[in-house]
Amino acid sequence: MASIILQNISKWFSSNQVIKNVDLNIKDGEFIVFVGPSGCGKSTLLRIISGLEDLNEGTVLIDDLDVTDKIPYDRGLSMVFQSYALYPHMNVFDNIGFSLKTSGVKSDILKTKVEEVAKILQLEDLLHRLPKQLSGGQKQRVAIGRAIIRKPKAFLFDEPLSNLDAALRVEMRLEISKLHKELGVTTIYVTHDQVEAMTLADKIVVLNEGKIIQIGSPHKLYNYPKNLFVAEFIGTPKMNILDCIKKEGYIYLDKNKKTNIKTKKESIFKLGIRPDNIEICKSEKNILSGHVKFCEYLGSEQYVYVDCGINNKLIIVKIDPDIKVVLNEKIGLKFISKYVHFFCKDGLRLI
């Protein structure tokens, strides 16, 4: 168990700077998730922490110890990979025990330790199988077993669930969460799936183009996004982002599209509102209204796409699944004003 501190990390691939002066403080025992669009540098950052990737500038501290120049093994971390990366020519027992074996642990101690880990992960019956005889979920459990046997200072997960099918992913997500509660080890988890990020993390780190955009708890990111990027990235379906102007205290989406929102804030450029926070009503005068273009029924919820005649942009609204919606019907939209976010010209959220 350990704290991890990144100071001013920079990384270039030839002339392309992929990590830009990143500072990060991870406390002991925290579950941190890196999220961001593909190519944002989240995996590279993880590999820098693990030592698999060299860095050009900055320092990595683990337990206040500078490990910048240390090889991966000496950092005492363990990692789980997207492709599981099991050794194909070794059985499950050897895969799990490999790191202890290379560090010269005696075979009887090795055996009890492997069996201990296998018990935690319910792999006891599979110890003599080769990786190719395992299912995806079992392979992932072996990979996790290989990571926990060393009692590492921290776990690093590099998109560990993205190769599993949807049902298994939910199951393994829960298992990882349970494991973290049991072991209490500092964990860094990279994913592009924000559901994983929201459900697992104590703290989410949102990255874009090699920079940290915002750090915070899932609740904070969802309700108080720092800027447009985070607002759009967190939450499915996406937050509606609309151009707007302020006139006589009211917000207008267009010259004559008046909404029900009043505000005292100045220099407003855009507004954002989540689909959950829009109510539908009968189309009346002085209420923003539009035609229903599409309707997605998901069983537990229902999304309608409403065309209000603003630059061909459709507003997504989440509604009760029992409401019958007719296509091209004209409906009115009421924004719940306390959930409306305003953004200024450079994308920052107005507070």
Place this chain on the structure above:
Amino acid sequence: MFWKYGLFFSILSGGIWGIFWQIFFTIVGILTLGTPLSLELSQIMIIGPLAGIMYIKSQKFLSIKFHLAAIIIVTFLIFISHLGNPYQAEDENQIIIFVLILLTSFCIWVSLNHSLYNLSSGKLSKHDIESFFIKFMWGIGLIILILITLIPFYIMIMTSLKNQQSLILNPLDLSVNLNTDFKTLFNSYIELFTNFNFHLFLINSFIVSCTTVIITLFFSIPGAYALARLRIPNKKIFSGTVILIYLIPSIVLIIPLYAIFSYIGLRNSLFGLILVYPATTIPVALYMLRGYFSALSSEIDDAALIDGLSRIQIILKIAIPLSKPAIVSVGLYVFMIAWNEFLIAFMFLDDPNIFTLSRGIMSLNSSEIPQQHLMAGAVIATIPVMIIFLYLEKFLISGLSAGGVKG
């Protein structure tokens, strides 16, 4: 259109198979009888298509009895059409001639059964036409491939087992009288090992080839791994140019090499050969292994680094076990290059005690040494490679790396 009907395909395949087998068995006849036979094609060009029509028209009641009857009918037709003397051969060989004709009709019928099976004589669907062509071409291709590999080998072995007298008497006769005793039959081989130092040549070839394989693998495995995994400046240029050595013919290299090696006293020594051979084989080995290593998941290497292995240990414990099939095939390939290499050995080696096999066989090529010795030498040079190949075949089956990463 006529070419969409099964009947057309039966005539076509009957004709082609007929001509093919007629040529083949005429050659077989010439080689076994040792007498010239005339190649008669005009009759078979009618009988073949007839057999084809017969096959396709009787699709519904094919049975073993019918097959036997059909083969006899075809044999009979061939005899009748040649007025009883199919190859214009002498009378004393009538039994062998009969066997040949029987075999010809048997093969024609089996080939027809292969390519026309389940085809109706009426209009065919696109799928039927395609499957006919696939089966037909597959059959012809396979047989031609087998023949061009086996016939030279057959001639080589048979010639090596003959004696000087019978060879001069009739060089075409490739039958062997198996009633003679062991010593006369294998006379050439015994001669080569007792009087011509072939045991030395064999040992020399083994030394040179095995050392070449070891040196090549020793350098190319880490080299290929580095090219596949590590970030090396100008890696692309290096890995591209390394293969360029193959653009230079060895005859161009050999003259300067000859001069330099003579000067420093490495010519006329096996050590000199062992220096030169790996220089030509390492680039190819590097190229082949690099491809295989880059196909392995690099995440496995990352996992091994996290587990505390050094790069060298990763090569030994992860990369080599996982690429065993590739390493075996590269090793085999290098072994064969070194074993069969002739030009450099011919230029470098003067002392008969350090001849390699190919150089040794070359030394047999003079008017005083009978031809069957040369053939026996060729057999001696071929057999070890074949044995090694057959033995290592089981390692060449890949699929070892499957399953470790998501696939």
